[in-house]
Amino acid sequence: MILAFVEHESGLPDELSLEALSLARELATAEGVDLGAAVFGDEGAALADELGPYGVEEIHHVTHDELGGYAPEAWGESLAQLADEIESGTVVVPGSDRGHEVAAHAGATLDAPMATNCVAVEVDDAGVYELERHRWGGSLLEHARLEGDRKLVSAAEHEFPVESADEEAVPTATEFTPSLEADHLRVRVDRVESGDEEGIPLGEARVVVGGGRGVGGPEDYDQLEELADLLGGTVGASRAAINEGWRPHDDQVGQTGAKISPDIYLACGISGAVQHMVGCKGAETILAINTDPEAAIIQKADWAVVGDLHEVVPELNDAIREQT
Structure with a gap:
């Protein structure tokens, strides 16, 4: 058996x-x-x-x-x-x-x-x-x-x-x-304490909008939050953004963070380091937004937009709202 x-x-x-x-x-x-x-x-x-x-x-x-x-x-x-x-x-x-x-x-x-x-x-x-x-x-x-x-x-x-x-x-x-x-x-779980995580957990989300150092700062995640809300998903982040203190560790996608398998992963301002790709390789489709056409994430994505995410994401949000 x-x-x-x-x-x-x-x-x-x-x-x-x-x-x-x-x-x-x-x-x-x-x-x-x-x-x-x-x-x-x-x-x-x-x-x-x-x-x-x-x-x-x-x-x-x-x-x-x-x-x-x-x-x-x-x-x-x-x-x-x-x-x-x-x-x-x-x-x-x-x-x-x-x-x-x-x-x-x-x-x-x-x-x-x-x-x-x-x-x-x-x-x-x-x-x-x-x-x-x-x-x-x-x-x-x-x-x-x-x-x-x-x-x-x-x-x-x-x-x-x-x-x-x-x-x-x-x-x-x-x-x-x-x-x-x-x-x-001699070792056992004594109790389970719930965290303060809100919304859809990264591991369960069918749509994940990820942000890296290219987002620019914690306040600039607002546009990614809006995009995730419009698509019924949740926001993730690269280790670089986590290390900057822009997002909590619960949001990290990567080898030392969450392993995700959404229907679509929108990677915004993320370079695509090996450790990050380990976390998102389960995604059905990866769409990358990055100003650098030679970025690793662009090479590994199914679809790519070479451009400034601060211009692309707001336009994308507007287009989605017009269709809903």
Whole structure:
């Protein structure tokens, strides 16, 4: 069985987990085995209806009196014990911070090799994985072989489309209670405090308007805010703008900020450094506005306007208002 670790919020799987399921389903098909899912949390059992369309045949709801909240070592230990219990040859996790943390603990327990941020995986006749994966924040594509009786892989963010299975499954749901010790629970989430972020979170926005050093200053983001409002999106920023103190860190798009996958990303006054492109490479379409025709963002964009954003964006705002 291929076992996928699925993160969820109130019984709804998150986008990165659905992406990981696409990879897991490919592997299950290639190896001719079933696809199962491991879920944690009180609402885990409710995911049966949500995961059936993606080909999940078995849902394993991990429950324990001490697992009321996130505890990385305990979750990793639980995932490892479950993989042993159901004799899963491969564990697939989303390319999120939590997915990588849980898989690392599980891999240490299982003494199994792990390949992170995979963008493609092929299975040869001997069961060896020929894979490609991102390294160095996406600036390097590595080809590697992964072999072993037990393997762990993570799906790189926004590299696998969320697609339903050819045939919807009706998954069975079973509870699994791991055997945990006090040391497994020495680190856990004690409480969650909400930030003061308003509007649509960057990771969920279908339209993102990004601003870099070329915006000029914090007051000049008003026109970008207006554009985002007109398009039903949200505003992001490059690291350069964040470092200038023009926008809060929550707005940062890039390797050390948010990874976005909007339908369209409008990059205004952004040079297009590698670290920034790592954060926005999941965008369906990139439209860049920049005065420098040789800027990296212009070369990488699907569409480009070579011009002053302080002239282009107001004109764009006026044109959108006229159409609404």
